[in-house]
Amino acid sequence: MAVTPISELREYAEGMEVELPGFVEEKPIVVKLRRPSMLLLAQEGVIPNPLLSAASELFRSGKTGEKAGIKDMGEIFRVIARAALVSPSYDELEEAGLTLTDSQLLYIYNYSQTGVDALRRFREKQESASLSGDR
Secondary structure, eight states, X not given: OOOOOHHHHHHHHTOEEEEEOOSSTTOOEEEEEOOOOHHHHHHTTOSOHHHHHHHHHHHHHSSOOTTSOHHHHHHHHHHXXXXXXXXXXXXXXXXXXXXXXXXXXXXXXXXXXXXXXXXXXXXXXXXXXXXXXXX
């Protein structure tokens, strides 16, 4: 097994193109995302202290306990999206007057924690749920 060259590691760290649900149905958007570390974000103070408990629970189990409300979840997802979005950046979206949808934030969070394969499974679940709901 060969050591991965630093140039290749840098390329991976620049992120990859990921398809997210669009702002309108059936018009997905493609963004470039990287996978930030929730632990480093917390250590660097990017995740505010009041959210650390909710972020810790979300990191460990993939869901938050009763103490963490939807407001906390939303804030954690925004922190992750801000750290994960490479192009366009979170700031560029805000400057354009765009607010990410709940689905987009959830996709970004899922990608940041588990990578692109989890998005495929998540997308398949959503599609099957929407198809069964149409009947």
